[in-house]
Amino acid sequence: MTQTPAFIAGERVTGADSYENVDPADGHVIGEVLRGTAEHIDAAVAAARRAQPEWAATKPEHRADVAQAFAALVLENVEELARLDSEDTGKPISQARTDGQVTARYFTFYGRAIDSYYGLQLPVDPAFHVYTRREPLGVCGSVIAWNYPLQLFGRAVAPTVVTGNAVVLKPADETPRSAVRLAELAVEAGFPPGIINVVPGIGAEAGAALAAHPGIDHMGFVGSNAVGKLIAGSAADNVVPTTLELGGKSPHVVFPDADLDRVALFATKGILQNAGQTCSAGSRLLVHSSVEDELLERLRASFESTTLGPGSSDPDLGPLISRKQQDRVTGMVERASGRVVTGGTRPTGSSLGDGAYFSPTLIAGVEQDAEIFQEEVFGPVLVSRTFEDEDEAVALANGTDYALMAAVWSRDSSRVHRLAARIRAGQVYANAYGAGGGVEYPFGGFGKSGYGREKGYESLDAYTATKTVLVSL
Numbered sequence: 001m002t003q004t005p006a007f008i009a010g011e012r013v014t015g016a017d018s019y020e021n022v023d024p025a026d027g028h029v030i031g032e033v034l035r036g037t038a039e040h041i042d043a044a045v046a047a048a049r050r051a052q053p054e055w056a057a058t059k060p061e062h063r064a065d066v067a068q069a070f071a072a073l074v075l076e077n078v079e080e081l082a083r084l085d086s087e088d089t090g091k092p093i094s095q096a097r098t099d100g101q102v103t104a105r106y107f108t109f110y111g112r113a114i115d116s117y118y119g120l121q122l123p124v125d126p127a128f129h130v131y132t133r134r135e136p137l138g139v140c141g142s143v144i145a146w147n148y149p150l151q152l153f154g155r156a157v158a159p160t161v162v163t164g165n166a167v168v169l170k171p172a173d174e175t176p177r178s179a180v181r182l183a184e185l186a187v188e189a190g191f192p193p194g195i196i197n198v199v200p201g202i203g204a205e206a207g208a209a210l211a212a213h214p215g216i217d218h219m220g221f222v223g224s225n226a227v228g229k230l231i232a233g234s235a236a237d238n239v240v241p242t243t244l245e246l247g248g249k250s251p252h253v254v255f256p257d258a259d260l261d262r263v264a265l266f267a268t269k270g271i272l273q274n275a276g277q278t279c280s281a282g283s284r285l286l287v288h289s290s291v292e293d294e295l296l297e298r299l300r301a302s303f304e305s306t307t308l309g310p311g312s313s314d315p316d317l318g319p320l321i322s323r324k325q326q327d328r329v330t331g332m333v334e335r336a337s338g339r340v341v342t343g344g345t346r347p348t349g350s351s352l353g354d355g356a357y358f359s360p361t362l363i364a365g366v367e368q369d370a371e372i373f374q375e376e377v378f379g380p381v382l383v384s385r386t387f388e389d390e391d392e393a394v395a396l397a398n399g400t401d402y403a404l405m406a407a408v409w410s411r412d413s414s415r416v417h418r419l420a421a422r423i424r425a426g427q428v429y430a431n432a433y434g435a436g437g438g439v440e441y442p443f444g445g446f447g448k449s450g451y452g453r454e455k456g457y458e459s460l461d462a463y464t465a466t467k468t469v470l471v472s473l
């Protein structure tokens, strides 16, 4: 079996130690993956440090051209990239294809943006000419999750490299292949060797070595709260800034004047896409008591009409990432109080019984302090409870430690804006949910959902620092 290698300084690097990559649809071994070590991380950081100064000295126009060429190459190779992610994660092939298209969009967007990303002139004192420069930080480390491997690569790498940084990325243990392939394509597109390096491996080994490396100037992380704290701790020891994109328990807040058909449509997609393994999954339904029955009935019908199967058959819902995740979801659902409206079990039957599947699940009447209302399930599980008035709705929406995304469903535009201000979340939608990648819109959390913002122009600020130049006239 060929080993998925690291990609360092423009070269594939294999090694003696491997681990197995498993297809969650049926448990078969896809192949071997290099078990990256601290030495691999060291080599990748050294390569990045060597390549970065020359890259940072290029004109923004050049970096923009390379980013655009890379975006085009990603689109040319989207079928291959989508297949890798669909096999590694179990996600439906059409969703993996969309992920590849969004990855290309990150490079298109930031490629265009960098051409018009300027400092300021500060005409405050006639005796001085004062201006600011936005300068790259140097070498940026990135550790990402397994749920959207292609998209998360684009989100982390595109703003980093267009601003003149180099990057060392550790993909998730389960999903190393698309990142390595993207790094190869990046060199083909014109990124100099050493600007984008990928080291696969186990989180506590390669990931921890990257976060603690003294040659890193910024540390980006997408993953769980527990690991986010470790990453931020290591980075703090080196006085390195971090961006943490962690979990969520995002609410839909549904008022009686909402278009319930539309709520059902978006709420279904918002929790079932990627089998619920999305940080911004809409996993709590807060519904006014007067429309609860109507909405739950629509959702039950919608959940029960979804198809499950391996990613390659392009169902609505693939398996979860692993048996371990399936056990976690099962445990949380079994411990939940409330009324199971639909789902709540692992599907059995010929092919599904072999995979890490879980049925689309809706649980009503859940108490605010229940584990299933407070904690991220990371599976296709929507919990609901009712409210009587706006204040109660806001208190429930803000009633968890997470604060990543939210949606307000109402035809009353004053209420929409009032609630958008009162709900604690990094993004608030009104009468919609999700922006199809949302490349252009700042994204990130409050509270335990993390800190810092990715996507949009704010990401350019995150990967650069301001230098102020003061010239006496």
Ligand code: NAD
Binding pocket: 143, 144, 145, 146, 147, 148, 170, 171, 172, 173, 201, 202, 203, 204, 205, 206, 207, 208, 209, 211, 222, 223, 224, 225, 226, 227, 228, 230, 231, 245, 246, 247, 248, 278, 279, 280, 376, 378, 449, 450
């Ligand atoms: P995880 O924290 O276990 O793993 C994420 C990454 O961290 C992986 O690459 C893993 O190898 C690495 N890692 C693990 N232990 C490490 C250590 N000790 N040191 C350094 N790196 C280590 O998370 P997960 O279970 O893979 O992903 C699911 C979580 O990610 C969920 O909580 C989800 O909400 C969150 N997530 C957040 C966003 C967002 O943008 N906010 C996006 C996707 C996923």
